[in-house]
Ligand SMILES: Cc1cc2nc3c(=O)[nH]c(=O)nc-3n(C[C@H](O)[C@H](O)[C@H](O)COP(=O)(O)OP(=O)(O)OC[C@H]3O[C@@H](n4cnc5c(N)ncnc54)[C@H](O)[C@@H]3O)c2cc1C
Ligand code: SF4
C-alpha cells in the first residue's frame with residue numbers, strides 16, 4: 001500500500017514507529033497520521049456507527065468528518081486523520097458509544113492567554129496569505145491551524161497550477177505551499193500556533209471595555225490538551241471547506257472516500273487508497289485526483305459524471321483520456337456493495353432529468369470509490385459569532401455575506417478563501433491578501449495598502465472574467481448585492 | 497455542446513493544423529481550446545509566437561514565428577502543448593510532456609497512444625529532457641501519426 005516511487009513526489013519517511021491497534025503491534029513512520037499508518041497496514045474499518053454499528057473508514061482526511069474517531073491512549077473520539085502517531089501509542093476502535101473524556105486532559109495544564117492585533121483562523125493558502133499580507137503591513141498576527149503543519153489543501157496538490165506566470169502559474173501546489181511556509185517562518189510579526197482548533201468565537205467582549213474579539217481554542221499536546229483564550233482586534237476566518245457526500249446505498253462503506261481524502265493519503269503520506277478506483281464527478285477535482293491516482297500507480301476504472309458534459313477543464317480531461325481512462329457523462333453511481341469494505345459498485349445512465357434509466361446498470365469492479373462532488377464552505381465559527389450568512393448555491397452553500405475587502409457584517413471580522421465561497425487556491429490566495437491588508441489598514445497600518453488592495457481586486461476580477469469563472473462570479477455578485485442591501489456602513493472602506 | 501465536452505477528446509477540427517512547410521520546421525501545437533484563466537505559455541515564449549488578448553483568451557500560435565523550441569511544452573500546467581516536426585517524407589518527431597514512471601531513455605522502443613489512450617503505433621524515444629518534474633520526451637513516429645500521437649506507454 002505504500003508508494004515507493006512516484007514521478008513527482010519523494011517520500012522522505014521518518015523513523016519507524018511502533019504503536020498498538022486493538023493490542024496488536026502496528027508499524028508506521030514518524031510524522032504520519034494514525035489513520036494513514038493504519039490504512040497502510042491494511043486496517044480499513046476505523047469505527048462503527050452509533051446506532052446500527054455499520055463499519056466506517058477513512059473519508060475526509062482533514063479532520064472534518066467523524067469516520068475516523070478512535071480512542072487513543074484512553075481518550076475517546078480522537079480524529080485519527082490529523083493526529084500523528086507516536087511510539088507505543090494505544091489506539092482502539094470504538095464500538096458504539098462516544099466514550100467519556102476525563103477532565104484531567106485539560107486540568108493538568110494552565111490555560112494560555114494570547115493577545116494580538118490580528119488573528120487568522122486557518123493556515124491554508126488564504127490564511128497564509130492573509131497573515132503574510134497583514135504582517136508585511138506592519139501588524140502583529142497570530143495564525144492558528146488545527147493541523148500539525150500549515151498549507152491546508154495545497155500540501156497535496158502535486159499538479160501544476162493555472163494562472164498568470166507572475167502569480168505562480170506553472171508551479172505545483174506543493175511548491176507554492178513550501179514557498180509560503182518559508183515566508184511565514186521568516187517574515188517578522190507572525191506567531192504560528194499549530195495543532196490547535198478554534199472551537200468558539202465570541203462577539204463584543206466588553207470585559208475590559210475594549211472592542212476586542214475573543215476566541216477559544218484547544219491545543220493538542222502529546223500528553224493532553226491546553227485551552228487557549230485568544231483576544232484580538234481583527235479576525236480573518238480562512239477555515240476552508242468540507243467535502244460533500246452523495247446519497248446512495250453503501251455510501252458509508254470503508255473504501256468510499258472524499259477526493260481530498262484520497263489526495264491526502266496518497267500525496268501527503270504516500271499511501272495508496274486501494275488498487276482500483278471508481279471516480280464520481282468530472283469537475284476539476286475529480287479529473288485531477290484521477291490523474292494523480294494513475295501517477296501513484298492506482299488503476300482508475302472510469303469517471304462518471306451526472307451532467308451531460310465534463311465540467312472540469314478540457315485539458316485535465318484530455319490528460320486522463322490519453323492515458324486510457326474513460327469518462328462517462330450522464331452517468332452516476334447507483335450503489336456501492338461489499339460486506340465490510342467496498343467490493344464493487346453499480347453505475348447507471350441518467351436521463352435529462354437526472355433520473356436513472358433502468359436497464360443501463362453496469363457493474364464496476366473496484367475496491368475504492370472516490371467522491372468528487374463539490375465542497376461546502378466551513379462557516380460554523382462565523383455563524384457562532386453572529387456574522388450574517390446566506391445560502392448562495394453558486395458559492396457552495398451558506399457563506400458569510402462580505403464586502404469587497406472581505407469584511408463580514410461584523411466590523412473587523414473578515415473571511416477569505418473557500419470559507420467565503422468555493423473557488424480555487426489561486427483566488428483564495430488573492431482573497432487572503434485582500435483580507436490581510438484590509439484588516440491591517442483598518443488598524444492604521446499602511447505600506448502601500450491602497451495600491452495592494454486595488455491590485456488584488458483587479459486580479460480577482462480578471463480571474464473570474466472567463467466562462468469558468470462565471471459561477472463564482474455570480475456567487476460573489478449575489479454576496480455583494482446582499483451586503484449592500486444590509487445597508488451597513490462599510491467602515492474603513494470609504495478611503496480604500 | 498462541443499464533442500470534446502462530452503468525451504474529453506479533441507478532433508482535428510478543434511485544432512489549428514499547420515501547413516506542410518511549417519511542420520517541416522517544427523511548431524507547437526496547442527490543444528487548449530477553452531477560455532481558462534492561464535497564460536504561462538504566452539509569457540514564456542522567447543519569440544512571442546503565442547498571442548493572447550487577456551489571461552482568459554485561447555492561446556494562438558503564429559506558426560511562422562514559432563521556432564519549435566519546446567519551452568512552452570514544459571511550462572504548460574494543462575500538459576496541452578506538443579511540438580510536431582516532420583523529418584523526411586515518412587517520419588515525424590513529436591515532443592510531449594510525460595509525468596509517469598518509468599522515465600523512458602533515448603533509444604527506447606515505446607508504444608504510441610492517441611488522444612483516446614489507444615495504441616496507434618510504435619515509437620522510438622529520441623530525446624528526454626527533465627525540466628522540473630515534467631519530463632519532456634521526443635519520439636519518432638510514422639509521419640501519418642504526427643497529429644494523432646499524444647502519449648506513450650513505456
Ligand atoms: C481535491 C482538491 C483538488 C484541488 N485542486 C485545485 C487546483 O488544482 N487548483 C486550485 O487552484 N485549487 C484547487 N483546489 C481548491 C483549493 O485547494 C482550495 O480552493 C484552497 O485550498 C482553499 O484555500 P483555503 O485557505 O480557503 O482553505 P484550505 O486550504 O482548506 O485551508 C483551511 C485551513 O483551515 C484549517 N482550519 C479549519 N478549521 C479550523 C479551526 N476551527 N481551527 C483551526 N484551523 C482550522 C484547516 O486545518 C486548513 O489548514 C482543490 C481542492 C480539492 C479538495
Ligand atoms: S515552441 Fe518555443 S517558440 Fe514555439 S510557441 Fe513554444 S515557446 Fe514559443
Ligand code: SF4
Nearest residue numbers: 528534536537572574
Ligand atoms: S499554458 Fe497551457 S493550459 Fe495555460 S493557456 Fe497556455 S496552453 Fe492553455
